[in-house]
Amino acid sequence: MEPENRISNKALTVWKISGLIGCSITWVIGIALLVLTIVFNWSYWMIGVLIIFSIIQAYLTIFLMPGVKWKRWRYEVRNTEIDIQSGIFVIKRTLIPMIRVQHVETKQGPLLRKHDLASVEISTAATMHVIPALDLDEADELRRYISRMASVEEEDV
Amino acid sequence: MSEPKRLHPIAVVLNILKSIKELVVPFVLVVIIPGRNEGIPGWIQPLVITVIVLFLIVLAFVQWFRFTYRIEDGEFRIESGVIVRKKRYIKLDRIHSIDISEGIIQRLFQLVKVNIETAGGAQADAVLSAISKSDAERINALINAEKNLKANDSVGKVKDEWDSGEEVVSASAVYEQTLPQLIFMAATSGAVGVFLSGAIAFILQFDEIIPFDRIFKNYEDFLGMGTVILTSFAIMGLLAVYALATLSMVMKYASFTVLKTEEELIISRGLLEKRQLTIPVQKIQGIRIVENWVRRPLGFSTVYLEYAGGSVEDKESLTIMLFPFIKKKHLHEKLGGILPAYQTITEMTPIPKRAISRYILRKMIYIIPIIVVLSWFFRPWGFLSLLLLPLGLFWAYMQYKDAGWSVDGDLLLLSSHLFSKQTLIMQRSRIQSISYKKSWFQSRKELATMSASIKSGVRSRVGLVVDVEEKDCRTIESWYLPKKTVDSQ
Numbered sequence: 001m002e003p004e005n006r007i008s009n010k011a012l013t014v015w016k017i018s019g020l021i022g023c024s025i026t027w028v029i030g031i032a033l034l035v036l037t038i039v040f041n042w043s044y045w046m047i048g049v050l051i052i053f054s055i056i057q058a059y060l061t062i063f064l065m066p067g068v069k070w071k072r073w074r075y076e077v078r079n080t081e082i083d084i085q086s087g088i089f090v091i092k093r094t095l096i097p098m099i100r101v102q103h104v105e106t107k108q109g110p111l112l113r114k115h116d117l118a119s120v121e122i123s124t125a126a127t128m129h130v131i132p133a134l135d136l137d138e139a140d141e142l143r144r145y146i147s148r149m150a151s152v153e154e155e156d157v
Numbered sequence: 158m159s160e161p162k163r164l165h166p167i168a169v170v171l172n173i174l175k176s177i178k179e180l181v182v183p184f185v186l187v188v189i190i191p192g193r194n195e196g197i198p199g200w201i202q203p204l205v206i207t208v209i210v211l212f213l214i215v216l217a218f219v220q221w222f223r224f225t226y227r228i229e230d231g232e233f234r235i236e237s238g239v240i241v242r243k244k245r246y247i248k249l250d251r252i253h254s255i256d257i258s259e260g261i262i263q264r265l266f267q268l269v270k271v272n273i274e275t276a277g278g279a280q281a282d283a284v285l286s287a288i289s290k291s292d293a294e295r296i297n298a299l300i301n302a303e304k305n306l307k308a309n310d311s312v313g314k315v316k317d318e319w320d321s322g323e324e325v326v327s328a329s330a331v332y333e334q335t336l337p338q339l340i341f342m343a344a345t346s347g348a349v350g351v352f353l354s355g356a357i358a359f360i361l362q363f364d365e366i367i368p369f370d371r372i373f374k375n376y377e378d379f380l381g382m383g384t385v386i387l388t389s390f391a392i393m394g395l396l397a398v399y400a401l402a403t404l405s406m407v408m409k410y411a412s413f414t415v416l417k418t419e420e421e422l423i424i425s426r427g428l429l430e431k432r433q434l435t436i437p438v439q440k441i442q443g444i445r446i447v448e449n450w451v452r453r454p455l456g457f458s459t460v461y462l463e464y465a466g467g468s469v470e471d472k473e474s475l476t477i478m479l480f481p482f483i484k485k486k487h488l489h490e491k492l493g494g495i496l497p498a499y500q501t502i503t504e505m506t507p508i509p510k511r512a513i514s515r516y517i518l519r520k521m522i523y524i525i526p527i528i529v530v531l532s533w534f535f536r537p538w539g540f541l542s543l544l545l546l547p548l549g550l551f552w553a554y555m556q557y558k559d560a561g562w563s564v565d566g567d568l569l570l571l572s573s574h575l576f577s578k579q580t581l582i583m584q585r586s587r588i589q590s591i592s593y594k595k596s597w598f599q600s601r602k603e604l605a606t607m608s609a610s611i612k613s614g615v616r617s618r619v620g621l622v623v624d625v626e627e628k629d630c631r632t633i634e635s636w637y638l639p640k641k642t643v644d645s646q
Contacts, residue, residue, distance in 0.1 A: 080638065080639040081638055081639065087594060089596060089597060090594050090595065090596040091594060091595055091596075091600070092592055092593070092594035093592055093593055093594065094590055094591070094592035095590060095591050095592065095634060095637065095638065096589070096590040097590075097637075097638065097639055098639075099639070100588075100589050100590065124589035124590055124610075125465065125589055125612040125617075126589040126590075126610045126611055126612035126613070126616070126617030126618075127589050127590050127610045127617055129590070
């Protein structure tokens with residue numbers, strides 16, 4: 001019995017783009033290193049290592065991981081608890097009772113905003129849990145629902 | 158107390174000492190390590206140091222002058238700051254507890270240091286570094302009065318308590334550490350490790366200054382003394398460090414007492430520097446029992462309190478010992494007197510046998526490469542590293558044996574072993590969230606890593622058990638969830 005809701009499938013695009021951004025940083029470093037290597041006549045093994053690294057990075061962060069991550073990501077918000085499943089190689093399942101929730105917020109970076117997505121951050125006294133990349137309306141609805149459910153029962157930390 | 162008050166002038170000295178303490182590291186880095194600089198006149202260095210010291214003194218004085226505190230409109234108000242003026246207003250009913258401690262300087266002048274703690278978190282707390290005891294008591298009384306006011310919601314009644322000052326607390330010592338316990342505790346504390354690394358760092362830093370040459374005339378003499386004498390020197394040095402470390406622990410934890418009032422635990426300790434912590438029982442999130450490898454065979458353990466409070470600035474308020482040194486078989490009974498809610502059988506469900514290969518594998522993954530590298534490059538002495546193998550196996554076996562969990566009424570107990578055995582006991586209502594995760598290898602064996610988080614200090618404490626039976630994770634999960642889950646959505 002896995003949690004039933006998936007996150008928005010636009011998350012795939014967002015994760016691929018952010019993977020691309022990460023890779024391009026590696027490329028910029030690589031180009032800078034190449035220039036330095038030529039100018040100062042360093043040995044070329046560093047460039048070799050960096051090229052191999054960037055190929056692996058590109059494959060993992062752009063092609064492999066977003067898909068696996070999306071498939072794993074599930075959540076379910078019930079009356080009394082929030083159930084989250086995430087992970088790529090290690091599957092993690094987290095349970096947060098509603099009465100432990102202290103506050104909920106939705107967050108939107110530039111990348112998420114462009115795709116009308118938002119992530120929901122659920123904080124307890126000791127931990128924070130994020131549901132990334134939900135459709136904006138869904139995220140807002142979820143935030144309202146959780147904060148309403150959480151305020152039903154008040155208990156001390 | 159609505160008129161602003163200053164701290165006792167001795168706070169100037171405390172300020173100076175504090176800034177010197179903060180400056181020691183940069184001072185060592187800048188002045189001592191580079192050694193003598195050629196080209197700079199000899200008088201420059203003393204001049205710079207004098208200027209810095211003068212500056213510190215003036216700064217400390219101005220800091221003291223600008224620091225005022227008062228209680229006004231139900232708020233504790235502190236104004237401070239030399240260049241940036243800070244005003245810190247804390248609502249009295251937001252104050253959790255007041256810690257009173259006395260350092261050596263405070264004791265000389267019959268003063269106390271007061272730490273005012275609010276709920277752990279972003280808000281910084283207030284520290285009054287030197288005020289008179291009577292002032293501290295008045296503040297305490299005012300805060301308690303304010304709290305009672307909030308609690309009772311009756312306005313008139315509290316006015317009388319205002320003047321009566323001290324609140325009458327009926328407290329009885331529930332735990333007192335005896336002298337032999339204290340000495341044993343200090344001797345097995347492992348503080349020697351911290352001291353030893355400190356001592357080595359110190360010698361490395363100052364080997365230019367300490368006149369080793371003069372002590373040993375010259376290097377040849379030193380070597381000429383022979384291995385026996387050198388070894389005994391080393392052993393004596395180690396013993397001295399060990400004695401020093403033990404002594405410092407004795408001073409720190411001397412006359413350790415736990416008092417219990419209706420709603421609070423009052424823990425006091427210290428010989429030269431006295432410290433008193435007041436902990437509201439309702440803020441306690443769990444307890445942690447630690448058995449290190451020296452104490453364990455003797456049947457002793459240390460019990461810590463996990464408590465939602467304390468402040469980042471004051472590191473000692475974050476790890477609180479309840480029993481520094483207690484025989485494990487007395488624990489049950491002692492706990493009953495202080496925190497009956499945490500009284501539990503410490504018998505636990507072990508993790509399944511098939512997990513042991515994973516525990517061993519996890520050690521071997523890095524031990525074998527180390528052995529290979531050492532044996533290859535440092536023959537023949539590198540072969541000694543083969544000794545790591547049985548050590549690693551033993552360690553893995555201990556970790557396997559100490560891992561386990563149990564559920565007893567409202568309590569969850571998670572036990573694991575990293576360097577020492579650590580048992581976390583939590584109340585269901587204090588657990589903020591639980592989770593379990595499984596890697597591909599784990600799910601093949603139907604195992605999972607179980608964890609539960611509680612609030613502790615300003616962050617959280619996570620209890621974690623690796624390779625629990627997956628079914629057991631489900632059991633813990635259904636124990637944890639509120640019972641009305643069935644009729645969800």
